Amino acid sequence: MTVLKSALTLALLASTASAAVKLPAVTCPGDARCTFKSDRGAYGTIGEGIPFSLGGFTDRIGSGFVSEADNALYLPFETGGQLDNRGAIMKVDLATGNRTLISGTIDEMDARGAGLAYTSDRGNKAQAWDLGNVYTVRPGPAGSVYALVDKLGEARSEILKVDLKTGNRTIVWASKLADDATSSSVADSIQNVEARLGVTSANVNSCERVKPFLTFEVDPKNGDLLLPTRRGLARVTPGKGCVWVSKWDGDVSVAGSGPVPAYNVVQGSTLVGREVTTISGPGNTGLYAVNVDTGERRILSFLNSSTPARSKGKGDVYIGFLGAHAFGKSLFLTTGYTSQQGFAATTVNAAGDRTVIEGKGSLSTGRSSDMSVVAAIPGTDKFIVWYEKALHVFDPATGMGYVLSQ
Incomplete structure (x- = not known):
């Protein structure tokens, strides 16, 4: 088809240029962006449009x-x-x-x-x-x-x-x-x-x-669509059809190798190198990866509350309840949940360890099911999160957040 046919050569907007992203010059505390105001009159006051x-x-x-x-x-x-x-x-x-x-x-x-x-x-x-x-x-x-x-x-x-x-x-x-x-x-x-x-x-x-979960990725090598589904990861070449990269039937592997994810619902995905990472929950909450070339599957982080020794990574926090995740320079950010503390920003490192980060600045009241991760800021371990109908820049290393746009 004319809109589906052409072999795609990606000139991705997500440039690999070395120039750093320019953010507002904010020092917390003290800057007005460091304090979040949720009253109606505050919306539309930080950033125009x-x-x-x-x-x-x-x-x-x-x-x-x-x-x-x-x-x-x-x-x-x-x-x-x-x-x-x-x-x-x-x-x-x-x-x-x-x-x-x-x-x-x-x-x-x-x-x-x-x-x-x-x-x-x-x-x-x-x-x-x-x-x-x-x-x-x-x-x-x-x-x-x-x-x-x-x-x-x-x-x-x-x-x-x-x-x-x-x-x-x-x-x-x-x-x-x-x-x-x-x-x-x-x-x-x-x-x-x-x-x-x-x-x-x-x-x-x-x-x-195939009906994917509410997320997808684009393969930068060829423009193929990578679709996480309940039965596996599908690769769609626009205009030419679809093949399974990795597939399972129940707990039986059909294509690819490695542990079969116990998906309930995939809440989000992100492409890290040559792996599509997915975060799932509630229920069997965890962070998983599928290699888009080989179909090999890995568990990156998983809390097994009934058999803790079978967990992947440390930390008594469930992930995968709310929305997407993103990957920065060296770690993931998502929303985690503990029965004692409720929802909060949570990091996952290379070992799969899950750590709740208490928000400061504009996110000082950020324990809320309203929080979700929107994107990572390239070249950093800082992220943009959605909270109370505004965008915030969040630094997990310090817990500090400030309003980017409201």
């Missing part, structure tokens, strides 16, 4: 990435948590905290870019490929961003390519063909329009209808 608090109870930020090339954070922003077309990709300037709408619909006032125009099965004009329920964004080819959208349940998962210059969206992959009862009788039905672009059952999904 559309605020992250729009009055919706479930406004949320998903997993994003930092582009060194333009000193910016790209992130998915879901507004309202409804199964509608409202959701967006935002760009945050790391030096100022200024917010820019890249693509999608915030509300009646703010929208940018377009998807696919078609005729619905009721004969109405409609538009597909929206960003409602967007969960994860990753750098795509040639100055683009890829975004995973999932309406949940039996609805299809989509990975969309977003043009940063226009905000326009095209489809890269979907878990199944679009549902449309009038596909054979209406020329501009979604199935007919997508079929003309080459979206057919042969190249949409050949891995037995």
Whole structure:
């Protein structure tokens, strides 16, 4: 298909340039950014642009990435948590905290870019490929961003390519063909329009209808999509189908080698070298890795409360309950949970040891199920976290946090 076909050569936004990311010049305590204010009047005061608090109870930020090339954070922003077309990709300037709408619909006032125009099965004009329920964004080819959208349940998962210059969206992959009862009788039905672009059952999904968890990665070698699923890690070559990198059936390995993860739900993923790392929970909470070339599986960190000797790494803290994780220069940051202390930022080192970090500065009241990790700051062990509808820069070495954008 024209939007799926070409062999991709990634010019990733996540540049490997040696220039350090520029952040606000903040010294805590003392700077205004070191104190977080959650009253309504505070939103929109740190950084310019559309605020992250729009009055919706479930406004949320998903997993994003930092582009060194333009000193910016790209992130998915879901507004309202409804199964509608409202959701967006935002760009945050790391030096100022200024917010820019890249693509999608915030509300009646703010929208940018377009998807696919078609005729619905009721004969109405409609538009597909929206960003409602967007969960994860990753750098795509040639100055683009890829975004995973999932309406949940039996609805299809989509990975969309977003043009940063226009905000326009095209489809890269979907878990199944679009549902449309009038596909054979209406020329501009979604199935007919997508079929003309080459979206057919042969190249949409050949891995037995894979439906990924709410995350994905992009292989920088060739632009393939790497999809963590309940049955393993799938590799999708856009326009050409899908193969299993690593697969299991229950606790039996089918492809790849190593321990079989006891997934309940994968909360997030990140690509570290040639491994896709996934964090799962609740239930069998842990941090796992799959080599994208060989399919070899590893357990990186796991707390076995019933048989502590079978744990991987030290620390009486569960990980994998809330949202994504990210990898910095030498460690992971995620959200951990202890029955005595509740939720808190938690690091995982190379040995798999889990350590709860008490927040200071803007995160001094940061023990909350609202906290999630958005991205790592390249070349450092500092991270950007989402807490109380604002973005904070967090340094686990000191526990200090300050508001980046609110």
